[in-house]
Amino acid sequence: MSTTTTSKKILVVDDEEGIRESLKLILEEHYPLIVTDSAEQCLNCLANAKDIGLVLLDIKMPKANGLDILKEIKEKRPDLKVIIITGYKSVETATEAVRLGASGYIVKPFKTEEILTVVKKNLG
Amino acid sequence: MSWLAENFYFNPYAILPFLSGLGSFLLGTLTLAKSKDKTIRLIFFYFSASLFLWLFSYSLIYSCNNYSIALYLARFGCFSVFCACPLFYHFTLLFLKKNNELTYIKILYILLIILLPFQMSTSISFKGLYNYYFGFYGKAAPSYLIFILVFFILCMIRIAQLHFQAVQSNTLSDEKKLQSKYFFISFLIAWFAGIDFLPKFGIEIFPFGSIFALIWVSFTTYAILRHQLMDINIVIRKGVAYSFLIAILTVFYLVVVLTTEKFFQHLLGYQSFWVSLVYIVIIAITFTPLKDKIQHIVDRIIFKGTHEQIALENERLRQEIIQAEKSKVVSTLASGMAHEIKNPLTAIKTFSEHLPKNLENPEFLKKFSRIVGNEVDRIDNLVHQLLDFAKPSPLSLTNVDICALLNDTLSFLNSKLLQNKISIETSFTPQRIFIQADKTRLRQAFLNLLLNAIEAMPAGGTLNIRCLSLDSRDSQNMQGSSDQSRNTSHGNNYLTIIIADTGVGIAKKDLPHIFDPFYSNKDNGTGLGLSITQGIIQEHGGTITVDSAVGVGTTVTIIVARAS
Numbered sequence: 001m002s003t004t005t006t007s008k009k010i011l012v013v014d015d016e017e018g019i020r021e022s023l024k025l026i027l028e029e030h031y032p033l034i035v036t037d038s039a040e041q042c043l044n045c046l047a048n049a050k051d052i053g054l055v056l057l058d059i060k061m062p063k064a065n066g067l068d069i070l071k072e073i074k075e076k077r078p079d080l081k082v083i084i085i086t087g088y089k090s091v092e093t094a095t096e097a098v099r100l101g102a103s104g105y106i107v108k109p110f111k112t113e114e115i116l117t118v119v120k121k122n123l124g
Numbered sequence: 125m126s127w128l129a130e131n132f133y134f135n136p137y138a139i140l141p142f143l144s145g146l147g148s149f150l151l152g153t154l155t156l157a158k159s160k161d162k163t164i165r166l167i168f169f170y171f172s173a174s175l176f177l178w179l180f181s182y183s184l185i186y187s188c189n190n191y192s193i194a195l196y197l198a199r200f201g202c203f204s205v206f207c208a209c210p211l212f213y214h215f216t217l218l219f220l221k222k223n224n225e226l227t228y229i230k231i232l233y234i235l236l237i238i239l240l241p242f243q244m245s246t247s248i249s250f251k252g253l254y255n256y257y258f259g260f261y262g263k264a265a266p267s268y269l270i271f272i273l274v275f276f277i278l279c280m281i282r283i284a285q286l287h288f289q290a291v292q293s294n295t296l297s298d299e300k301k302l303q304s305k306y307f308f309i310s311f312l313i314a315w316f317a318g319i320d321f322l323p324k325f326g327i328e329i330f331p332f333g334s335i336f337a338l339i340w341v342s343f344t345t346y347a348i349l350r351h352q353l354m355d356i357n358i359v360i361r362k363g364v365a366y367s368f369l370i371a372i373l374t375v376f377y378l379v380v381v382l383t384t385e386k387f388f389q390h391l392l393g394y395q396s397f398w399v400s401l402v403y404i405v406i407i408a409i410t411f412t413p414l415k416d417k418i419q420h421i422v423d424r425i426i427f428k429g430t431h432e433q434i435a436l437e438n439e440r441l442r443q444e445i446i447q448a449e450k451s452k453v454v455s456t457l458a459s460g461m462a463h464e465i466k467n468p469l470t471a472i473k474t475f476s477e478h479l480p481k482n483l484e485n486p487e488f489l490k491k492f493s494r495i496v497g498n499e500v501d502r503i504d505n506l507v508h509q510l511l512d513f514a515k516p517s518p519l520s521l522t523n524v525d526i527c528a529l530l531n532d533t534l535s536f537l538n539s540k541l542l543q544n545k546i547s548i549e550t551s552f553t554p555q556r557i558f559i560q561a562d563k564t565r566l567r568q569a570f571l572n573l574l575l576n577a578i579e580a581m582p583a584g585g586t587l588n589i590r591c592l593s594l595d596s597r598d599s600q601n602m603q604g605s606s607d608q609s610r611n612t613s614h615g616n617n618y619l620t621i622i623i624a625d626t627g628v629g630i631a632k633k634d635l636p637h638i639f640d641p642f643y644s645n646k647d648n649g650t651g652l653g654l655s656i657t658q659g660i661i662q663e664h665g666g667t668i669t670v671d672s673a674v675g676v677g678t679t680v681t682i683i684v685a686r687a688s
Contacts, residue, residue: 018495019470019471022470022474022475023474087462087463087467088466109470109472
């Protein structure tokens with residue numbers, strides 16, 4: 001496993017096991033990860049772990065709207081970068097996400113290179 | 125009173141500006157009466173009041189035979205026009221929500237207050253009066269040109285902004301754009317009121333700009349009060365129709381007044397101011413009710429159409445609504461599908477990309493097999509559900525013993541019930557009840573509902589299932605608080621199946637959507653289960669309703685007709 005130069009962790013938030021495993025497969029070789037499957041766990045992690053540098057957040061989860069979680073993250077940690085992951089690309093959602101402070105937007109299904117490029121750009 | 129009689133006389137040319145002014149004032153009052161607490165309507169009222177003062181002053185000027193008084197009135201009327209300009213500007217600022225420019229308005233108002241004594245006591249605006257065939261009229265001083273220039277520039281800026289807002293804006297709602305369109309057109313019409321400036325420069329034409337002022341106020345009032353209800357084109361057509369008919373009415377009044385005036389002059393031997401005043405009061409009192417009557421007739425005859433046309437139009441609108449609803453469902457389905465399919469596709473894609481470099485990695489291969497396999501099954505399941513939802517197979521109807529089917533389905537779920545520590549309470553009618561149904565599909569519907577109930581009670585609870593035979597009266601008494609409509613036209617033999625749990629319940633905000641396709645709050649739900657269940661029940665001619673409270677539980681009530 002190649003080591004990463006950054007000490008910042010990436011927080012992955014997605015209710016789908018397939019997506020979580022896919023992101024783990026792409027990123028764990030390069031970055032330390034925390035993987036959660038709910039908004040509640042995500043907010044708990046952010047409260048407890050201060051070394052999170054980037055959040056990859058699914059926009060559509062059963063019990064919570066990703067944009068609401070984004071808003072809450074930005075309120076608690078305005079400096080934290082958040083990338084939205086969605087299966088349905090729309091101008092309205094993209095605009096709203098950017099307005100709420102998202103640093104980027106990834107559409108599913110994504111490519112390995114795409115994820116690595118976005119993460120490198122936002123985390124270093 | 126003799127002072128009035130000495131200095132004023134009845135001049136028929138005074139009627140038009142008087143009526144226009146009165147109309148403006150009444151419209152402004154009506155707008156204010158509708159909603160006193162909106163600043164924009166207050167400013168519009170003040171604007172209408174300034175128009176009234178302008179036009180009323182001019183009606184008095186035409187009726188005045190004293191030069192000094194007429195000059196004083198001309199200056200006052202001119203000052204009212206000066207007031208109308210910043211009030212119009214203020215009105216458009218509020219409408220366009222340009223609050224940062226409101227400071228300029230305060231400056232304009234302060235300038236007006238400073239201007240007032242000069243306006244009334246010097247020849248800053250009028251250096252005298254013309255004596256035209258219709259009466260005295262102000263003679264513009266050179267400085268008056270400055271006012272006209274400022275007035276037109278301000279108007280042009282505002283009209284351009286309204287046009288932009290009405291036509292080109294991408295951020296405004298359709299309602300706001302429509303309102304902008306109204307104002308833009310009404311202010312364009314108002315430009316013609318500027319014809320009243322021409323006689324001030326020695327051009328002897330009757331200043332009929334007051335008519336356009338009245339049309340302007342009418343349009344704007346309509347836009348403020350009723351713009352949500354009508355299309356701009358209908359308003360323009362109505363406005364033109366009303367204006368034309370009211371103009372005819374005004375001319376009719378003029379003719380009546382002139383004729384009877386001549387008659388009284390002949391009878392009495394002199395022109396009586398009081399007779400003229402009585403006429404003005406009668407016209408003022410009768411004008412508005414007559415105008416309303418004309419409006420009513422225009423609405424009924426010209427714009428409403430025959431009953432057949434109305435019925436056809438209603439049917440066309442109903443079809444449009446149905447099409448719009450269908451499009452909405454298709455759009456919801458498409459976006460839901462996109463999300464549901466893209467998730468498994470993402471996992472399959474990512475694992476496939478990494479397969480070549482992990483062929484010797486047993487841990488990866490194990491995960492690959494599990495994840496990819498699950499996701500393919502998911503897609504397969506989704507396709508089946510979609511097919512079920514979109515094009516259900518034809519029903520294979522037989523006589524089905526409902527209570528037996530429910531018991532069978534419960535037996536099938538025994539292990540889940542035990543696992544979740546859920547106790548069962550059943551209450552079935554003693555006699556066997558049959559309905560004409562497709563056993564397989566009905567079982568699918570019950571399975572969906574029972575699984576939902578079990579999943580709502582992860583830490584245990586009670587599942588209550590009742591099967592009742594009802595007549596039509598009992599069925600009507602079963603109307604609950606949910607939004608779904610009930611079909612109570614089942615005749616006299618109903619079967620009611622009630623499935624109630626003591627689970628987590630459904631939030632009030634979610635209840636109206638639970639039958640929407642792809643609407644789900646569950647971790648592993650596609651959101652099609654209840655949509656399909658509802659479809660199955662409806663295929664059998666029945667109804668399904670849901671009542672729920674968070675923390676209390678959910679009750680599903682199904683009503684179907686019994687087999688004869």
